[in-house]
Structure formats: structure tokens, C-alpha cells
Amino acid sequence: MAWGNYGQSYVYNYDINAVFDAVMRTAAQLKLKLCDSDRNNYRVQFSNGISLFTWGEKLNVSMGVLPDGRTGVNITSVSNLGVELMAKSKNEGNVLKFVNTLNMFLPPR
Numbered sequence: 001m002a003w004g005n006y007g008q009s010y011v012y013n014y015d016i017n018a019v020f021d022a023v024m025r026t027a028a029q030l031k032l033k034l035c036d037s038d039r040n041n042y043r044v045q046f047s048n049g050i051s052l053f054t055w056g057e058k059l060n061v062s063m064g065v066l067p068d069g070r071t072g073v074n075i076t077s078v079s080n081l082g083v084e085l086m087a088k089s090k091n092e093g094n095v096l097k098f099v100n101t102l103n104m105f106l107p108p109r
Contacts, residue, residue: 006091007076
């Protein structure tokens with residue numbers, strides 16, 4: 001795994017449109033800036049700002065319907081520069097923070 005990115009996949013027992021809406025609410029809650037949104041293909045890209053340790057990151061979220069009807073979500077955080085010493089841990093933290101907040105909007109059922 002490269003320094004400049006971190007990704008994880010998750011499965012939710014919700015309709016893909018409900019998941020998409022929850023992703024958008026999660027980003028708003030975390031004050032992420034919307035960079036790109038493609039509701040037809042269920043892909044969204046957000047960014048956060050520059051910090052003391054990084055040049056900022058992009059958070060890519062893609063969703064799809066699994067054969068069993070549940071919704072698969074892939075979340076990847078990519079550093080803008082990609083060579084910062086703290087990039088891997090920062091990207092991992094971005095994904096985990098996003099998922100923890102998303103789980104508040106999509107509780108297990």
C-alpha cells in the first residue's frame with residue numbers, strides 16, 4: 001500500500017439511494033468540501049483542507065448494489081501530494097472517521 005492512500009470496503013443493509021443520501025449527510029457533518037458528485041453512477045468525491053502535516057486529501061466514495069441486494073461502499077482517502085510522512089495514518093484516519101459518522105446515519109438492522 002502506498003503512503004498516499006488508504007481504502008476500505010463496507011456493506012450496508014440499506015437501499016443504495018438511502019446510502020448515497022447518508023454519504024452526503026456524513027460529508028456535511030464532517031465539513032468536507034464536495035468536489036464531484038455523480039448520482040447516476042453512485043460516486044462522490046470530497047476534499048478536506050491543508051493541515052500542519054499534509055497538503056490535504058481527497059475522499060472518494062463509490063457505491064454499488066451487491067447480488068444479495070445490500071449496498072457495497074468503497075471509501076478511499078488519497079493525499080494531494082502523497083509523500084508526506086503522516087499521509088498513511090492521516091488517510092486511514094479520514095476513512096475511519098467517515099465510516100464512524102456514516103454508521104450513525106445507517107445503524108445496523
